[in-house]
Amino acid sequence: MSQPIDIAVIGATGIVGETLVQILEERDFPVGNLHLLASSESAGSSVLFRNKNVRVREVDEFDFSKVKLAFFAAGPAITLSYAARAHAAGCSLVDLSGALPADQAPQVVPEANTDVLAGLKVPFQVCSPSPSATTLAVVLAPLLDLVDLQYVHVTASLAVSAQGREAVAELARQTTELLNMRPLEPTFFDRQMAFNLLAQVGTPDAHGHTLLEKRLVRELRQVLAKPSLKISATCVQAPVFFGDSFSVTLQSTNAVDLEQVNAALEDAEGIELVEAGDYPTAVGDAVGQDVVYVGRVRSGVDEPSELNLWLTSDNVRKGAALNAVQVAELLIKDLL
């Protein structure tokens, strides 16, 4: 094990933050002192790490010069409030909130664009992209040499856990109410989420696009280093607790060689390709796993330049906490 590094996790009481702490332990990340931080409402509780309960403290009172590395796993407002303070104190950071501008902090997916890490200076700022962009980048990166990519079409069916514990609890509550023929009273979601699909996650801008959809487009272009790649994105809320699913259509200029595509996916890091004829599901395959599952690899019904894929990934692990830790692993040596 490398020399231990003192670390802070901001947003430690959330689903992603708690999983991130777990993953640091699972992967033997060289953690020295671990400081768990949260907003004042969540401070005071504790999270288990290496068989000890670590008390969660208020981020507002934290002295960032105590740590060399901080994971920001809370919302964008928290990152915007504290990232500069951490940076000024000499603390490097991995942000999961999407708040930092691209020119200050590159989006990184280890399977796709480790090259952007080369020029970083400590204290660095890097971002782990949204779960959708991360999942797509893992799968599209190994195909870039095979497919002359013109357009990417994505419909992402997202798990409610991305919206936190309240959303998970509400899906369970709504489902129970409906099965017991009781009247439905939505609280977290503004309408029936159980046995239904919500076509919009978050409030759209004046043009009808949600922040998640804009992040997907912007971050995927950045990670693939294709700033003008055409991407259509629709992010949908599915009645699924954990695990995101992606229906993806790629357009190429030429006929796609499916044998080569399958071979590239088979060989690629971070991907599990399921057998032809079968398909992966969020619940049955992706949840709890570190890889992105890929299935239904096929061309168009009669269009050989079209490539269709079905992807599933654990939105909390590879989509967020795991990717952030993997990025940090690549940077450990710079922090020693």
Add this chain to the structure above:
Amino acid sequence: MSQPIDIAVIGATGIVGETLVQILEERDFPVGNLHLLASSESAGSSVLFRNKNVRVREVDEFDFSKVKLAFFAAGPAITLSYAARAHAAGCSLVDLSGALPADQAPQVVPEANTDVLAGLKVPFQVCSPSPSATTLAVVLAPLLDLVDLQYVHVTASLAVSAQGREAVAELARQTTELLNMRPLEPTFFDRQMAFNLLAQVGTPDAHGHTLLEKRLVRELRQVLAKPSLKISATCVQAPVFFGDSFSVTLQSTNAVDLEQVNAALEDAEGIELVEAGDYPTAVGDAVGQDVVYVGRVRSGVDEPSELNLWLTSDNVRKGAALNAVQVAELLIKDLL
């Protein structure tokens, strides 16, 4: 009311067949004698029509010369077995199974292509397309003059009711088992359907395409009279009892005028356009309704030649039974 016509409904005990009988009554279709037919397993039960229980009889024993019109609302095997016999007996038919070849029986969606009915001779054979093709045709037909359509990308999230009563019962049963922490034992579906998405509905062919996906492409091209339109299609099984949802991206050669698109959708028959910023859902809007709901009308994140839409429709009504009855209404005068 027009002069009554003697009618047969084949598959009368299924979800679509039973709804079709209801719709004949709701819309005051000029029904004389109503003969309800099913396979030998389902014969013997009865279905309510105009406050009377009508006994369901075996299709194998039916004399098709007794009726002028038959709705085939059972599976493709039943249509293939009995359509020729009905035709030979002088009985016209509306098929919902997708079994009849396009050169024998045109696919018809009243909002899109009534022109194909002009040349028909009694006894005619017409088809009501799959729920997906019907829904898409209703919405795309009024846009053809505005959008120079190059490519249509569809991810269809389909309700389990399209697979019949057993599928509906299994989604309820699986959900209850999971909420009660009991072990899951899938029977109808081959894996967990509750709180999950299944990327494939039915068995794929050697190229990975399912029958539903091939029907969507073939039937939509036919109804829109665009035989070489490029269409990518992915049909997914969602944990939803009733109501299909469609994430649709259209590519045009030119920038799409969203104001014109909204105006055309607002004016079109069979469509309910929801307010900008809002979106329709299967359960909250489409189920039990006769129209296709449209929302999330928007261009690409920075691509003005892209048009994105979200559609929901009642897969049993407009997707199947209602469309079939609407087609028949246009042909009544030919049968008198």
